[in-house]
Amino acid sequence: MRPKKSPKTLKRRWRSDLPADKLVTVTVPTIVRDGQFRLFFFSREETRIHVHVSHVDGEAKFWLTPMVDLANHTGLSASQLRQAQAVVNVHLKEIQDAWNYHFGR
Structure with a gap:
């Protein structure tokens, strides 16, 4: 059994030509959970x-x-996209504050 990864880190390949041993650690802060949605950034x-x-x-x-504004999506219906955008609008200030705090702006 593989050990669980911390929910705030993720291994991600930045370039598809990199071998698997060249993965980088990326912090993935969760900003808020609202209903069935989790808001985060890399x-x-x-x-x-x-x-x-x-x-x-x-x-x-x-x-x-x-x-x-929607940048891109995968797997979500039009209704789910409207709900997701509504959740983003409700938490907009929290998202902006978390972004500024995380990136030191």
Whole structure:
């Protein structure tokens, strides 16, 4: 049995041409859980402020500026995307504060 990984770290390949032994550790802070949604971001991803929304059926990424806007998604229905965006809007200040705190801005 493999040991459990901390929920705040994840091994992720940055380039598909890297061998498996060149994985990097990435911090994945969970900002909030709301219903069936978990809002988080990757600590070593792009600098434009955004949030990932995870759901048992899939995931979405939302840009936060200049307004909340869907960047991409996979596996979520139109209804689930509307719900996810509503959750992002409700927690927008928390997300922005967590982003600024994490990145020291």
